[in-house]
Amino acid sequence: MTTGVTANLDYDIQNSYIIRANQKVESGNAKGTMVITGNSIELTNSTAPGPPYSVVVSRSNFVGGAGPTNPITFPVSRRVITSATGGSFTYDSKVDGNFYVSLNASAGVNSNGTYEITIQFRQNGVPLSIIGKAIIRNSGGNFTEAPISVALQGDATQGDVFDVLVSCDQANNVLISELVVNGY
Numbered sequence: 132m133t134t135g136v137t138a139n140l141d142y143d144i145q146n147s148y149i150i151r152a153n154q155k156v157e158s159g160n161a162k163g164t165m166v167i168t169g170n171s172i173e174l175t176n177s178t179a180p181g182p183p184y185s186v187v188v189s190r191s192n193f194v195g196g197a198g199p200t201n202p203i204t205f206p207v208s209r210r211v212i213t214s215a216t217g218g219s220f221t222y223d224s225k226v227d228g229n230f231y232v233s234l235n236a237s238a239g240v241n242s243n244g245t246y247e248i249t250i251q252f253r254q255n256g257v258p259l260s261i262i263g264k265a266i267i268r269n270s271g272g273n274f275t276e277a278p279i280s281v282a283l284q285g286d287a288t289q290g291d292v293f294d295v296l297v298s299c300d301q302a303n304n305v306l307i308s309e310l311v312v313n314g315y
Contacts, residue, residue: 161210161228161287163220165295165312170199173241173304174297183249183298189218194304211314219294220314222287231284232314234263234295239276240303243269247300250279258296259283276308 172193176184190198198215205213205220212221222228232252240246246267251258263281287293295312299305 160315161222161224161230162207162315163205163209163211163213163312164207164314165213165218165220165310166204166206167199167201167307167310169201170306170308170310172197172199173306176297176299176305177302181298181302183300184302185296185298187218187253188295188297188307188310190216199307207313217294219292222289222291222293225289227286227288229284230287230314231282232293232312233282234280234310234312236263236279236307236311237276237309238265238267238279238297239274239306239308240267240269240299241274241306242303243272244301244303245269246303248277248279248305249298250281251296251298252281252283253294253296254285254287255292259285276306 172195174186174188174192175194176186179186186192190203193199203215203218210224212223234250236250238248248265248267250263253259261281261283263279265277265279267275267277269275297305297307
């Protein structure tokens with residue numbers, strides 16, 4: 132077929148079809164990307180109950196409550212509902228699915244000492260078992276950042292909410308200067 136439309140599916144009415152590659156129809160799979168770039172405002176871990184001192188990456192959990200230096204953005208989103216205020220994705224497909232999520236971040240603590248920072252994904256408020264970890268060692272007033280990466284697979288049903296939990300083993304605020312979350 133060289134002209135015309137091969138299929139015209141309205142996912143909002145009938146999104147229970149599974150459309151994948153090589154069918155000449157846009158993929159029906161859910162996917163999303165969340166990004167924080169150039170941030171210099173810390174997460175308020177120091178006031179969280181702990182140890183570990185944990186907070187969710189959301190606008191209100193940055194010092195001052197106004198969010199990161201540059202707003203949380205979602206440059207890619209399909210079959211997910213995004214929340215810049217909550218820093219979250221909600222799976223929005225009627226078809227139960229498997230997912231793969233990867234996270235890359237740069238994290239640090241602006242205080243002398245040795246700190247363990249961890250990052251976890253949460254599904255419906257429950258931390259998932261796989262974590263990314265970095266050990267930060269600051270001395271002499273020098274601020275140090277370290278990369279943190281984590282990737283995992285799991286299952287999702289319509290309405291599941293996913294977000295990111297950042298923890299520190301001591302009561303200190305944590306700077307997440309760069310964050311990229313990709314989910315498919």
